[in-house]
Amino acid sequence: MKRMFYVSRFSRPLSKRDIEQIHGSAVRFNSQHGVTGILVCLGDTFFQVLEGKRAIINQLYHTRIVPDNRHFDVICLKSESGVSQRMFPEWDMRVFDLNDEAEALPMAFRQMLSALLESNYMIAQYTQPSILKMLENGVNPTTVKPRKKHVTVLFSDIIGFSQFAERLNPDDLIDLVNRHAQICIEQVDKNSGQVNKLLGDGVLTYFTDRGTDAALEAATGILKEMERQRRSARDGSPHQLLFAGVGLANGVAYEGNVGSELKRDFTILGNTVNQASRLESLTRRLNLRIIMSEAVVERASPSRNFISLGRHKLIGQSAAMEIFSLKSFAPLNIEKLYAQIDEMLSRS
Ligand SMILES: Cc1cc2nc3c(=O)[nH]c(=O)nc-3n(C[C@H](O)[C@H](O)[C@H](O)COP(=O)(O)O)c2cc1C
Structure with missing residues (x-):
């Protein structure tokens, strides 16, 4: 019973x-x-x-x-x-x-x-x-044993956050962070993913191994919803320049309790999580909004329009790997975006 x-x-x-x-x-x-x-x-x-x-x-x-x-x-x-x-x-x-x-x-x-x-x-x-x-x-939950899992990790992070953090007042800054988090949480939840952690302006989420397509669906949902909200933001609002970089990686991760009695997290960690975070950072250098690892593309349905970005060696990884983006998201001129954020913040 x-x-x-x-x-x-x-x-x-x-x-x-x-x-x-x-x-x-x-x-x-x-x-x-x-x-x-x-x-x-x-x-x-x-x-x-x-x-x-x-x-x-x-x-x-x-x-x-x-x-x-x-x-x-x-x-x-x-x-x-x-x-x-x-x-x-x-x-x-x-x-x-x-x-x-x-x-x-x-x-x-x-x-x-x-x-x-x-x-x-x-x-x-x-x-x-x-x-x-x-x-x-x-x-x-405190008695759950650590588990090895095959997952797809999705990491999303606000572009230009340091600029916003330096110059926006606390209410507007938290409002911006919440808007990004809210969009991510909604899209991940809609596609049956797990929101694992909010890390300042970043959101760490993951999907089961068979959820690679769901993770891609959530990632495209996040970028499209941000675009929609940028267009409907009022003139002069920082929300007009709210862009995120998204990194996706697939592989093994460890899920379990981390921390001590004072502060405990049920979380995932491991190389796949690091890869997703590194791929997200790479969006800035490659002027893109979304980047994923080869393993994600291999598990996704072939109907998606992937575009190869060649082989790259990510920080902390022993070997170079082929990485990809999606054709449906046009490149983003990051330097120009930084300049626009700067200009908007100096006006306000
Ligand atoms: C606080 C609360 C407690 C409830 N407890 C029960 C319950 O113990 N057993 C049950 O069958 N339905 C329970 N319900 C559900 C409703 O009584 C029930 O689904 C609803 O009235 C439709 O029921 P009916 O089709 O039998 O009229 C509860 C609802 C609420 C709001």
């Missing part, structure tokens, strides 16, 4: 009748499918414990509970597999409305629970989706 704990927020003020309706349909489904648990309401937050057969709990959570538009921000706090005994064998779904029971619970306990939920939402926003997924599947 599986037991799952999650929290969520009301999407609008919910009346007693609303809660009764949720309770009614929950009991109907749960009693027929061997699900038991409790549902706690506190302020505008739900806290629910569900227990039952693993497949049923997964189906219930993903197809009935998460999509229910009476709540949102549904975050799984914990899930346990191989549960042999129910905590709530008698309750198809017992509701505790703590808002009604001011007397029943000491005030301090209620406040502690609220603070806990609040901090959980904040922490979840800083947590990479793959970690949240592990918690949902009952996996403790």
Whole structure:
């Protein structure tokens, strides 16, 4: 059996009748499918414990509970597999409305629970989706053993960032960095990739081995969306000159926990990650927006219009390798772009 704990927020003020309706349909489904648990309401937050057969709990959570538009921000706090005994064998779904029971619970306990939920939402926003997924599947991320994986790494970085960083005010600078990160995250997520890390103005992401085409799709999506947003930016805004360089590499990487108890990252590292970063840097020298390694081209579907850039020896690599770009993205005159950024910043 599986037991799952999650929290969520009301999407609008919910009346007693609303809660009764949720309770009614929950009991109907749960009693027929061997699900038991409790549902706690506190302020505008739900806290629910569900227990039952693993497949049923997964189906219930993903197809009935998460999509229910009476709540949102549904975050799984914990899930346990191989549960042999129910905590709530008698309750198809017992509701505790703590808002009604001011007397029943000491005030301090209620406040502690609220603070806990609040901090959980904040922490979840800083947590990479793959970690949240592990918690949902009952996996403790801190105990996951390091793994060797074949991946395609996509690294994107803002061109001319040092110029922006020197002269823009903090709000405008963070706004620019967020715009780039937002575009990358959306495109990578849309193509089933993992956003691994935000490194200042850079975004490190990766895709499974069979996801090379998806990685290329995300990369072209990032560049096209940036172009669209540059065109719609208001006159004189730094967003008019927001360009990124994208590097893609394919090969082996190591995935695991890195750091200490004070600061821990679940990350990928290895030569393929370094290659993607070096290829991204090379976009500046070769006046291009996207560069990929030979291994990426070998695994991608042949319909794409790759263009060979010849053999290059990247810093830190023992041998030269053939590298490629995409014909669909015209070369970019980097020196001219730097001069335009300079001029814009001196005007503002
Ligand atoms: C906070 C919350 C808890 C829920 N708990 C359950 C549950 O335990 N079991 C269930 O089948 N549905 C649960 N639901 C889902 C809805 O009650 C249900 O999907 C929706 O009302 C449609 O159900 P119906 O088709 O049976 O009317 C929950 C929804 C919310 C917002």
